[in-house]
Amino acid sequence: MAENAKQLLSLIEIPILLVQGERVNFANAAAQALLGNHIEQQDIRIALRDPEALALIKSPEGGRAKVTGLSVRGSVWEMVCSPLADNMRLISLQDQSVQVSVARAHADFVANASHELRTPLTAILGYVETLSDPKAGEDAATRQRFLDIIKREATRMQSLVSDLMSLSRIEAVRHEVPSDEIEMVSLCREVIGERPHEVEIRFDANTDSAVVTGDHGQLAQVVRNLVDNAEKYGGSEKGVLVQLEASDRGWLTLSITDHGEGIAPEHLPRLTERFYRADTGRSRAAGGTGLGLAIVKHVVERHRGRFDISSRPGEGTTATIMLPQMKSG
Structure with a gap:
């Protein structure tokens, strides 16, 4: 590839590789920082070591793939492979770790919040159903004990909703x-x-x-x-x-x-x-x-x-x- 094209790719801040056949023909500074200064002229199978990524590089049409662990363990990168002339492939790598981590954190938060709300709600519904039974509802001591439990669980739900709203408001202005x-x-x-x-x-x-x-x-x-x-x-x-x-x-x-x-x-x-x-x-x-x-x-x-x-x-x-x-x- 012409030197001026390589100079242009060197200015790009995300990792860029040019792969010809099975060897890395060129790696910009970002790619060398990610994969090592020795990456140029190295076998791509040693450089990436990811079966899905290697399969994509070999495919005639190119495309996209997720590559994990390139920078640190658990990191997630999106690789885009574009076929060029002379059996050359242009490879770009975009770090998706933060987005994936945030999405996972949001999913975990929703799951945990649902569980925390479900527990007192299940207890409330169970005791309300029991109180609906004339045998339990007519006994004053049993009725009062169950009502006290319902009140405690409802208060707990109220506190949880209040804290969830507080956390949401705080996060909304966290950069201010x-x-x-x-x-x-x-x-x-x-x-x-x-x-x-x-x-x-x-x-x-x-x-x-x-x-x-x-x-x-x-x-x-x-x-x-x-x-x-x-x-x-x-x-x-x-x-x-x-x-x-x-x-x-x-x-x-x-x-x-x-x-x-x-x-x-x-x-x-x-x-x-x-x-x-x-x-x-x-x-x-x-x-x-x-x-x-x-x-x-x-x-x-x-x-x-x-x-x-x-x-x-x-x-x-x-x-x-x-x-x-x-x-x-």
């Missing part, structure tokens, strides 16, 4: 940087003041005022979710400690600590996944939806902050958020 001035000391006091007094919540701050750029509703939801978790799983004996610390480096650190059973190390990396629960039975019994920490993660990311959870079994758990403070003056 919030611009309101939020005073975090008063916000923390406001959220703590909303709580019932079943568990003692202590608040400590090293400053009287700490202002961040943010969304008041979302930041209040973050504090509410973390305090709620600490109350549910931390036990009531030692209470919950909420600490706010402003640093000279421009970061505001909010930490919520409980003194409960703690979380095993293998669960920590997955706690912010949607519907992931370290203890499924305990979480559902406590009314958890499995979305609280996912909401926290998305809000903190939108606010250009950092979120971390540390825990030791038997000693308790600390959830920590770092947010950039507004510069004074």
